[in-house]
Amino acid sequence: MMAQKAVIIGAGGIGVALADKWQQSGHYDVHVVSRDTSIDSSWQGWQSDYSDESLAQISAGIAAAPGELSRLVITNGVLQGDGFRPERALRQLSRTAMARVLEINTVLPMLALAAFESQLKNVSRPRVAVLSARVGSIGDNRLGGWYSYRASKSALNMMLQCAAIELHRVNRSLKLIAFHPGTTDTPLSKPFQRGVPADKLFTPKFVADQLSTILDTIETDGRLSYLDWAGEPIPW
Numbered sequence: 001m002m003a004q005k006a007v008i009i010g011a012g013g014i015g016v017a018l019a020d021k022w023q024q025s026g027h028y029d030v031h032v033v034s035r036d037t038s039i040d041s042s043w044q045g046w047q048s049d050y051s052d053e054s055l056a057q058i059s060a061g062i063a064a065a066p067g068e069l070s071r072l073v074i075t076n077g078v079l080q081g082d083g084f085r086p087e088r089a090l091r092q093l094s095r096t097a098m099a100r101v102l103e104i105n106t107v108l109p110m111l112a113l114a115a116f117e118s119q120l121k122n123v124s125r126p127r128v129a130v131l132s133a134r135v136g137s138i139g140d141n142r143l144g145g146w147y148s149y150r151a152s153k154s155a156l157n158m159m160l161q162c163a164a165i166e167l168h169r170v171n172r173s174l175k176l177i178a179f180h181p182g183t184t185d186t187p188l189s190k191p192f193q194r195g196v197p198a199d200k201l202f203t204p205k206f207v208a209d210q211l212s213t214i215l216d217t218i219e220t221d222g223r224l225s226y227l228d229w230a231g232e233p234i235p236w
């Protein structure tokens with residue numbers, strides 16, 4: 001049987017847990033793309049600044065490795081950063097912060113997906129997941145706030161639906177999901193974990209297990225599925 005490749009973009013808490021799980025499974029040759037490749041690991045690391053040139057070079061490098069691309073998971077996302085935090089009120093909106101969050105949470109994942117498109121064409125049943133968030137649901141938004149983060153994930157979902165339709169035309173066995181991991185104990189959620197009940201704060205390993213099972217079992221239907229960690233659909 002031909003070797004299977006799994007590619008994970010972003011080596012944060014969830015990305016690394018998934019890479020470790022898939023490497024240990026022995027089913028995949030695992031490739032991880034990150035700004036930081038100093039992490040000691042058994043998978044193949046690719047250092048990237050996520051520029052167009054870098055993504056193109058890395059995609060070509062992975063394409064040249066043996067096997068077909070069976071799993072692609074894009075995990076990049078930020079909630080806060082240098083000089084910005086999730087907004088609670090209109091008066092806190094900042095042009096630079098909004099642009100930064102949209103760049104990392106929406107633009108970067110879509111360009112990463114585009115960079116790997118050609119490798120998804122002639123393969124059997126590839127499964128692609130992009131890390132979204134429940135707070136990107138417009139229908140589920142009853143609390144408001146977190147303007148930029150919410151909007152970046154809503155926009156991501158819309159672009160992923162476009163991509164699901166387009167990719168179905170080039171590979172009818174492909175499935176794409178926008179995935180909400182639940183509140184997971186990683187650097188991203190660390191400052192916001194107060195008040196989260198212990199049984200609702202997931203380990204990255206638990207989330208990696210859930211996502212892996214969902215990708216293994218989900219049927220192909222030519223649509224984007226917006227799913228939570230339990231595999232339950234989230235309203236748009």
Ligand SMILES: NC(=O)c1ccc[n+]([C@@H]2O[C@H](COP(=O)([O-])OP(=O)(O)OC[C@H]3O[C@@H](n4cnc5c(N)ncnc54)[C@H](OP(=O)(O)O)[C@@H]3O)[C@@H](O)[C@H]2O)c1
Pocket residue numbers: 009010011012013014015033034035036050075076077078104108131132133134180181182183184185186187188189
């Ligand atoms: N943790 C949660 O509770 C939670 C809940 C809902 C949704 N999510 C989503 O899950 C995904 C993974 O998050 P995580 O919990 O694993 O968080 P994390 O450990 O903080 O990882 C953050 C990820 O975002 C990337 N990233 C951070 N800053 C970046 C920048 N300036 N430019 C490019 N990439 C950058 C990192 O890539 P590098 O490897 O290149 O650093 C890493 O892959 C995110 O999309 C997040 O929105 C998380």
